[in-house]
Structures are given as structure tokens and as C-alpha cells.
Amino acid sequence: MSSQDAFFVQTFYSGTAALKLRVARELQERYGPAMTACPEIQEGLAQLHDRARALEAHMQSMQLGRLCRSCATQTGGGCCSASMADNTDSIMLLTNLLLGIEVHRQPHHGENCCYLGAQGCLFAIKPFFCLTYNCTHILTSADSLSLAGLYQQAGAVMGQQGRLEALLLAAISHGRREQGSS
Ligand code: SF4
Numbered sequence: 001m002s003s004q005d006a007f008f009v010q011t012f013y014s015g016t017a018a019l020k021l022r023v024a025r026e027l028q029e030r031y032g033p034a035m036t037a038c039p040e041i042q043e044g045l046a047q048l049h050d051r052a053r054a055l056e057a058h059m060q061s062m063q064l065g066r067l068c069r070s071c072a073t074q075t076g077g078g079c080c081s082a083s084m085a086d087n088t089d090s091i092m093l094l095t096n097l098l099l100g101i102e103v104h105r106q107p108h109h110g111e112n113c114c115y116l117g118a119q120g121c122l123f124a125i126k127p128f129f130c131l132t133y134n135c136t137h138i139l140t141s142a143d144s145l146s147l148a149g150l151y152q153q154a155g156a157v158m159g160q161q162g163r164l165e166a167l168l169l170a171a172i173s174h175g176r177r178e179q180g181s182s
């Protein structure tokens, strides 16, 4: 691993949820204007947002919102628990900020994920773990065609998220070089 890769892993993908959000805000402040001016990044963001919306629409067609709301009221609650916020990373948080999402940790979130708002998850682009998590309630209630669609659409989001992540990391590397950082 190069020293820059090690720096990225250490800085963007580890630490507490609060620290990762602080780093994401610093990245937005420092590199956001150049990212906003980059057509490739803007196109990547637009494609990712479209795919995330298509996945959301598919999930709604499967009535997953209703299933999750009902699950969350049962003993033990839903799966958006406090520790899940650790699955965020600064690049995924930066992606949401670049899309204009108001990313704020919810005060008094208690046992819930700090990004679970009154209307559900705050993010347009969720952590990979949340995207791929299909619990037994979902697996047993959905028909195979809907599930296949869910996997396909989630895969399309993750693929585009990975491509955009590479573009954002390259833009950060470029900015760091220009600023004389190693
Ligand atoms: S994904 Fe599954 S465990 Fe999580 S809230 Fe929905 S139904 Fe419940």
C-alpha cells in the first residue's frame, strides 16, 4: 500500500462516525469547488443519484418502507441501530454533501443510528453495508422476481458509487499535490 493509500484509509475510512463527518465537511470545504467544476464528477454524481432513486422506487414497489416501519416498532426494533453509523466513511458522506443532502447527526438518537431521521435514513447515498443488508423479513416476504430486481438495482448503485469514489479520491490526490502535501 502506498503512503497515500495508507493516509486515505486512515483518514477517510476509520474513526468514529462524528470524526468521519468532520473530515467529510473539511473535504467539501477544501475540494468541493473543484469537484463541482469537474464535468466528470458532476456526471458521476448525477448517474449515481439516478440509480439510487431507481433503487428507492423499487424498494417502495416492494412495500419495504411499510415492512421496516412495522419492524421498527417490535421488540428489538429495526436494523438501523446506533452501531450502524460506523459503516459510514468520509467519501460516502462527502458524496451526500455534494448532492446537497443536509447531513447532520441526529441529537438524542439513543439506540438508533444517528442518521435515522423522522422520515427514515437521511442519506441519498447509503453506506455499502446498508445497501446490501437484506434481513430475513425481506427475504421471506418478497417474491423471487422482486428480490432479483433488488439485487440488480443495488448492484448498479454500488458499481456507480465505486466509480465515483475513485474519481473523488483522484480529485483529492490532485488537490493535495497542488497544495504540496505528500
Ligand atoms: S431491513 Fe429488515 S430488520 Fe431492518 S427495519 Fe427493515 S424489516 Fe426490519
Ligand code: SF4
Pocket: 079, 080, 081, 084, 085, 113, 114, 115, 116, 117, 120, 121, 122, 123, 126, 127, 130
Ligand atoms: S440505512 Fe441509514 S439510518 Fe439506517 S443504518 Fe444505514 S445509514 Fe443509518
